[in-house]
Amino acid sequence: MSESASETGKHLRNVRKRRGLTQPELATASGVSLSIIRKLEQGERASARMETLRKLATALRVPTMRLKDGSTEDGPTAGTEARWEAVRHALERPPLAPEFDDDMPTVEGVRSALTASQPFFKKDQFAELARVLPTLLRDAEALGSEGRAVRVRLLQLAGWLMVQTRQFDAAEVALQRAMDDASDRMEAAATVNTLCWLLLRQGKLDEALTTAIRWADETEPRISRATPDELSTWGWMLLRVSAAAVRNSQGGQAKDALKFAKAAAVALGREYEPQNDFLRTFGPTTVLLKRAENASVADLPEVVLRLANTIPKEGLKPTSNNTNRHFLDVSDAYAKTGQYAEAFGKLTTIQKSSPEWLPNQAYARTVLRRIVEGRRTLTPEMRRMAAAIYLEI
Secondary structure, X not given: OOHHHHHHHHHHHHHHHHXXXXXXXXXXXXXXOHHHHXXXXXXXXOOOOHHHHHHHHHHHOOOHHHHOOOOOOOOXXXXXXXXXXXXXXXXXXOOOOOOOOOOOOOHHHHHHHHHHHHHHHHOOOHHHHHHHHHHHHHHHHOOHHHHHHHHHHHHHHHHHHHHHOOOHHHHHHHHHHHHHHOOOHHXXXXXXXXXXXXXXXXXXXXHHHHHHHHHHHHHOOOHHHOOHHHHHHHHHHHHHHHHHHHHOOOHHHHHHHHHHHHHHHHHHOOOEOHHHOHHHOEOHHHHHHHHHHHHXXXXXXHHHHHHHOOOOHHHOOOOOOOHXXXXXXXXXXXXXXXXXXXXXXXXXXXXXHOOOOHHHOHHHXXXXXXXXXXXXXXXXXXXXXXXXXXXXX
């Protein structure tokens, strides 16, 4: 029995008893099976998924983090650490002094190389990124103070990539280095945006919420005079507030933050990509996607499907930060409502467009597991999908 699971079970049992509920009553109120509740309280389960803890916390009317102790998030999938070893070394090891006869990198040369690599980030071409990033990171480090701006941008992207592939220690290193080099509030806020996502993926909901609120306050502009960059930066901080709050069973705060994010999006009037930073694209469609995501987290599949029908297809961009995540929410909603063919169809759409992205998503395994458990028979396509995303069935 792990210490983390033991502590989670103790928290659950203590709160349940203070609420005067029996285990069967909590099972009924939360929708979590009685067997899972018993195993958690007795320390027989090694971990609990965040979705399970959120349902229990909502029924008990406490923040999710009141029940949680230790991370419940999956680590990197098989082969990931080996693939990215050179990138991690470039991020984590002290810079080496260049050899006397080395061609020294230039700011313009590194900037051009980074620009050329942008399509790999946008299209989730991880194999290409694993190949080009180590040299880019070493060259950017060698630029010194003159290369600060391009180095910050590269570190932000590398940090995002490490979060995406669930290499959280390396992500922290990259993002901290980007923060140390940031020259102004807006540049720092772009890094904090990814940092909040890292904290969410680690299950550190309280820290994510506190960080997002602080930076939302620091970046709040006067709407009537705000530039598009200021509106998109503030809007994303509000979306991070909402994401952390809804996962921490603080629905009212999540709704309020989303309302202010919508106001920022309305003021923009369109999807806006600040300084060609695709990670921070923000506008009315982005807010709609995040509203559907919140409904998914709150276990409201019918709402997810209704909202999906209102999202303008021309506003969707095929990146892992928005469209693919939204398609996972829609797939999950279909599965929860018994529409298994439609659910698998959405997974297939994602796999075709982003075959290197999907295996890194624990959420995808959750959705496919739900489909598998709901069907009487499995198709060969489902078995191949399970193998591709590392789901044992």
